[in-house]
Amino acid sequence: MRIERYGDVQKLEPIVEHFLIENLSGISMDDLESHEKKRADYSCLDGRIAIEIKTLQENGEARIGTLIDRLKKRHKNWPEFLRPTQLSSHLKKLDLSQRDIDEVFSFMGRSIKNHLKKANEQLAEHVSRHKETQLRAVFLINEDQEIYDPQNVAYITQKLLNETRSDNSIRLSSIDAVFFLTRRHATVHAGRIAFPFLCIESQSVENSSEKNDLIEIIIDRWFAKTKSYRIEKPDDNLKFTAIDIIPNRIKRYEKWELDYKRNRYMQSWSKESLQNTYNQLVAVGALNFVKGSPEKPSGEMTLWSMETMTHLSLELGYRSISNKELLRDNILISEAAKSLGFSDIAIDWLKDL
Structure with a gap:
């Protein structure tokens, strides 16, 4: 409530x-x-x-x-x-x-x-x-x-x-x-x-x-x-x-937080689904910010990843799922990149990261 x-x-x-x-x-x-x-x-x-x-x-x-x-x-x-x-x-x-x-x-x-x-x-x-x-x-x-x-x-x-x-x-x-x-x-x-x-x-x-x-x-x-x-x-x-x-003026990340509190759509997700989303966000982040990345995500995908990370971090906090419970596996991260439509070159690069 x-x-x-x-x-x-x-x-x-x-x-x-x-x-x-x-x-x-x-x-x-x-x-x-x-x-x-x-x-x-x-x-x-x-x-x-x-x-x-x-x-x-x-x-x-x-x-x-x-x-x-x-x-x-x-x-x-x-x-x-x-x-x-x-x-x-x-x-x-x-x-x-x-x-x-x-x-x-x-x-x-x-x-x-x-x-x-x-x-x-x-x-x-x-x-x-x-x-x-x-x-x-x-x-x-x-x-x-x-x-x-x-x-x-x-x-x-x-x-x-x-x-x-x-x-x-x-x-x-x-x-x-x-x-x-x-x-x-x-x-x-x-x-x-x-x-x-x-x-x-x-x-x-x-x-x-x-x-x-x-x-x-x-x-x-x-x-x-x-x-x-x-x-x-x-x-x-x-x-x-x-x-x-709710303030009269709201920052972008505060708007994302408010949107999720109003519609906690991840609440019914399994832990596996949360992990899959986390893998996707790690893939987008690595391609965006790690030096030597062979492919840069679009501005639209980058914005999606920032908003979704806000939502995911809130849900993990609500459920008391700590960082140690999130797997960091390059194979899974590369598969997540594939599900987002990145190129084979980007997928292979993530495997070896």
């Missing part, structure tokens, strides 16, 4: 702030308390709810690049692909240790952890001065980062909320619930686009009817404000996917 978006989308943070003020009778603590003090952003429903807003602005892609470099050094059999591909394609090819898995989520979740740690301190300070507070919540917003998908954010957040110190006390003991919102990820449910509004609860909520009631108020009023419907019992197969952003 793919979902596309053209242009920018309205920022979530001002929408959340307006919601807290208009729908939860929120009061900005910035207006009431000194900037030197640690404080929550908003006090809502006559002080019963303290809310801190945190926005995931750090680009996680650079962090993932650093992680890949570290894992490469640890795994001598690290798979290489025809093009840079998503981390999951690499991980599928490896026998990961628990240390590796923990490190992956640690890298992905560092920004989340830092935000929640600071929010925990601010909410603790707020509650020390406002004893009427019954629910301490964080609105965690992902404006436009693809890496912070709902599934991983929920997993990482739940793990952080349950994390204990050596004395078994909860580290983030001043956070009862985290509400996660994003407009970069969505799914299709009953023929309609659905955006995530997730509530991740800490252990403090389990036996507190007051906290549960306040969480339900927040959720109900959010759906009422946004005029959206609530999926009470999500299907286990309901997965959110990153929305593809």
Whole structure:
């Protein structure tokens, strides 16, 4: 399932702030308390709810690049692909240790952890001065980062909320619930686009009817404000996917990538068919760029090979087929050249290359 978006989308943070003020009778603590003090952003429903807003602005892609470099050094059999591909394609090819898995989520979740740690301190300070507070919540917003998908954010957040110190006390003991919102990820449910509004609860909520009631108020009023419907019992197969952003102006290779994402025609191909296409592309590339080539492909064929290589490299990445799994056999490459109509001289040259 793919979902596309053209242009920018309205920022979530001002929408959340307006919601807290208009729908939860929120009061900005910035207006009431000194900037030197640690404080929550908003006090809502006559002080019963303290809310801190945190926005995931750090680009996680650079962090993932650093992680890949570290894992490469640890795994001598690290798979290489025809093009840079998503981390999951690499991980599928490896026998990961628990240390590796923990490190992956640690890298992905560092920004989340830092935000929640600071929010925990601010909410603790707020509650020390406002004893009427019954629910301490964080609105965690992902404006436009693809890496912070709902599934991983929920997993990482739940793990952080349950994390204990050596004395078994909860580290983030001043956070009862985290509400996660994003407009970069969505799914299709009953023929309609659905955006995530997730509530991740800490252990403090389990036996507190007051906290549960306040969480339900927040959720109900959010759906009422946004005029959206609530999926009470999500299907286990309901997965959110990153929305593809289509720029107003697009480069040629980006157009080829987009075309393939819209029509993944190689998806049903066997591995042998992918190998045959790879052989054809190697033949065209060698005849084009290796010194002494007896025949140059036409401009039309060269353009075809560039576009097809873009499509093939995407498909190989989707299937986690690494470079080592692609054969480099001169006989097969020369046969591929024959299937493309090259001369006998070119075919013989490729055999001896």
